Amino acid sequence: MFLSNEEKLNTVVNWLRKSKRVLFITGAGISADSGLPTYRGVGGLYNRGRTEEGYTIEECLSGSMFQRKPEITWKYMLQLGIAVAEHQPNDAHRIIAEWEKRLNDAGGKIVVVTQNIDNYHRAAGSKNVYEFHGSLRILYCTDCSWSEELEPDAAVLTRFKELQTTLPPRCPECRAVIRPRVVLFEESLPRYEIEEFRYEFNNGKGFDLVFSIGTSAMFSYITAPVRTAALQKIPTVEINPVESDLSQYVEIYLPMRAAEALLEIEKRWTTKEL
Ligand SMILES: [Zn+2]
Missing domain, CATH: 3.40.50.1220 (TPP-binding domain)
Structure with a gap:
């Protein structure tokens, strides 16, 4: 009908x-x-659907990339995070x-x-x-119990921009790589x-x-x-x-x-x- x-x-x-x-x-x-751009919108800024490092955006945002080259995963996660913080x-x-x-x-x-x-x-x-x-606003250490919860206000943008300066960002307690509590590609829910x-x-x-x-x-x-x-x-x-x-x-x-x-x-x- x-x-x-x-x-x-x-x-x-x-x-x-x-x-x-x-x-x-x-x-x-x-x-x-x-x-807000989708994660593909973020990765799609480059040639032939690949990022400037030559990977697809799904590869950049995958669990295995985070293991091998966390700075690449972080680079694109922060682009997403900044876009999120700049929109409402x-x-x-x-x-x-x-x-x-x-x-x-x-x-x-x-x-x-x-x-x-x-x-x-x-x-x-x-x-x-x-x-x-998951959510980009919760950060935690991959090695120790350190974690940080970002409030959804202007401070998030400042924090994400600060994290961008040295990739991958490291734990203030133990210097291990930190990550947001998000499910990357290849990871389980x-x-x-x-x-x-x-x-x-x-x-x-x-x-x-x-x-x-x-x-x-x-x-x-x-x-x-x-x-x-x-x-x-x-x-x-x-x-x-x-x-x-x-x-x-x-x-x-x-x-x-x-x-x-x-x-x-x-x-x-x-x-x-x-
Ligand atoms: Zn730590």
């Missing part, structure tokens, strides 16, 4: 009004609205945080699972956030977070509405809960300006940008008559 965008948006609002537990799965697309969460992050409060007040719950390492969901005020790929989310999804009360926003099929474990929900006939919504592998599975596919779609939904939700 063909639905216009208007009908789709109204359906989503009706689902939201009836839902107690809502899951948001977000990818690079949600932060694109903040003007957008309306999409803010609206999800606002909905979390709204549902919470009504005895419901919103959970966010993200592949992004920019920390924007938490910075926008979301509390129940699973960062499957944080087990504790995954298990906790799995519990929330299966053994908890489950979800009665699932959104996927700006995710790409590249990280299948990120999109898997959406496919599972769709198979279980739980209402599913995908917001993505370009169709993805998920689009055929979801009940409603909105070909819109994240902030634009969520603003439209919020406008309708806060309007009494529909």
